[in-house]
Amino acid sequence: MSFDSLGLSADILRAVTEQGYREPTPIQRQAIPVVLAGRDLMATAQTGTGKTAGFTLPLLQRLSANPPAKGRRPVRALILTPTRELAAQVGENVREYSQYLNIRSLVVFGGVSINPQMMKLRGGVDVLVATPGRLLDLEHQNAVDLSKVEVLVLDEADRMLDMGFIHDIRRVLAKLPPKRQNLLFSATFSDEIRTLAEKLLHNPEQVEVAHRNTASEQVSQQVHFVDKKRKRELLSFLIGRDNWQQVLVFTRTKHGANHLAEQLNKDGITAAAIHGNKSQGARTRALSDFKAGQIRVLVATDIAARGLDIEELPHVVNYELPNVPEDYVHRIGRTGRAAATGAALSLVCVDEHKLLRDIERLLKREIPRLAIPGYEPDPSIKAEPIQNGRQQRGGAGNRGGNGQGGERRRSSEAKPAAPRRPRQGENNSQPRRPRRSKPANNG
Structure with missing residues (x-):
């Protein structure tokens, strides 16, 4: 099967070819027709399988085939990702695949100034790629209108739940029109993901390309x-x-x-x-x-x-x-x-x-062992508890992410009761000023 047989326009096929892609991957072969048909989708695939193109290509096809009325461009497609790096990568893919289309896209995330993002949104954007915290900050400042979104994509949905973004996701959903297409992509299908899918998706098509929670065979x-x-x-x-x-x-x-x-x-x-x-x-x-x-x-x-x-x-x-x-x-x-x-x-x-x-x-298998002479472990050393590891999912330390490339929990969600423990590297001896309830604007 080639990309030509999937119902994509000549302009999109030209961009795909220039990126060096000849044949669609399994996730693309299954997901693209579903998205083009306007169906909701629940898809799982391991990283590196081409899932980003699996939703960006048909999404761009649908938007370009039905241009909006003249005037300021509303946000018609919203792609939510858990981290800045992933948002940037998805945004780059959208730009590459839409280079011959009359489509404007923008990536917004925390950790950088919000003002340039607000200025670009003012000019009109068709496709918005965002991390949840920064998106809510922009919405709070009336910099973005989500009432015209036609397609919502939750990418790496399992990681978003791990990082404590469920409350932010619910806030975003409340800003969207009830009639829209929903696409949920996840590397794993945990019970929490299925619960989210039941509330978010309407009669979805389910696509599963890899065995559940298995590592790449390559x-x-x-x-x-x-x-x-x-x-x-x-x-x-x-x-x-x-x-x-x-x-x-x-x-x-x-x-x-x-x-x-x-x-x-x-x-x-x-x-x-x-x-x-x-x-x-x-x-x-x-x-x-x-x-x-x-x-x-x-x-x-x-x-x-x-x-x-x-x-x-x-x-x-x-x-x-x-x-x-x-x-x-x-x-x-x-x-x-x-x-x-x-x-x-x-x-x-x-x-x-x-x-x-x-x-x-x-x-469901043992990983092969490697032994290099001279580096054998000392059998007299006893195991010790692992310190400073990542909190188990669902624990209090995981709410709002761990700061590693994601977004900080918004201060409006903070529980006022327990004082915050100092982060690694902070000086414990200095008294902290009370936190203000003003929402953080750097995600």
Whole structure:
């Protein structure tokens, strides 16, 4: 099957061809006809399967085939994403595929000035890609009108729920017209996702391209047991021995990402960290340098697993296993994308044996073991509780996101009772001024 047979216009097909795509992926073959028919859709697919084009191509086709009346352009399609990086990536895809169409698009997210976004919205936008917090800030300031939205897309819906955006999503839904097309995309279909789908979708078509919660079959996976204190030494050894030129490394915490990047640079391996405490500019530069080959190692926290799009990424390393097993799938899904193959290595210390068992239970198989002489774990070391890991989903610490590239919880939602515990790096000795109820405007 080719893209020509899916009912897309010549202008869209021209843009798709120029991006180097010849044949639609399974998710695109199944999703595009459903969206073109105007049906609601509930779709699941692993990262790297082409799901973004699965909703952007038919969405653009529908908008361009039915242009609005003359005058100011209302927002006709709204795409919600959980993170800034993912919003930017989706926005780039929309621009690429609509370059020969009379379609205006805009990406809005927190962490940058809101004023330029307000100015661009004033000029009229057909397709708006947004993170929930910044969208609500814009709506609160009457900078965006959502009453004419024809198509709503929730991308990475499972991650949005993980990050505590359910309240923001409900607020957005209340601003939309009741008659619209709804498209929900998720890497996993948890019970929470199904509950959301029942309230959001009307008689939806369901498309499932990958087995539930399974890792990409194009990624070779290995585990190396090693003492916690020797992980960095082993990682540097492997990068040097095998001459890895592009490696995405995951840690559990922002502090851990910074520390590892510093240590790798001291080892003579160019590295940079990317997480929510970095400015948007710093994160964009780090990703750009990584893609260009100017740095060999990009150290990231979990949230980056949903926003990074790196073609033909050969290596992913779990320097620390995630607390939530599904995040392992998202992490290693950054490699082995589309038709490419990749390798994922997990460095596992004695503290993480239970996390590994949880991951293997999710995958329904044992991950092959790798042993490198000289790096065998010390059997006398006992397991210790994992500190500063990500909160289990649903816990209070997860409400409103963890700050790693997502959006902060809006202050209007904050519970006034319990005082906030200081974030990592904050000075505990200084008294805090009372929080004002003014909504945050940087998402």
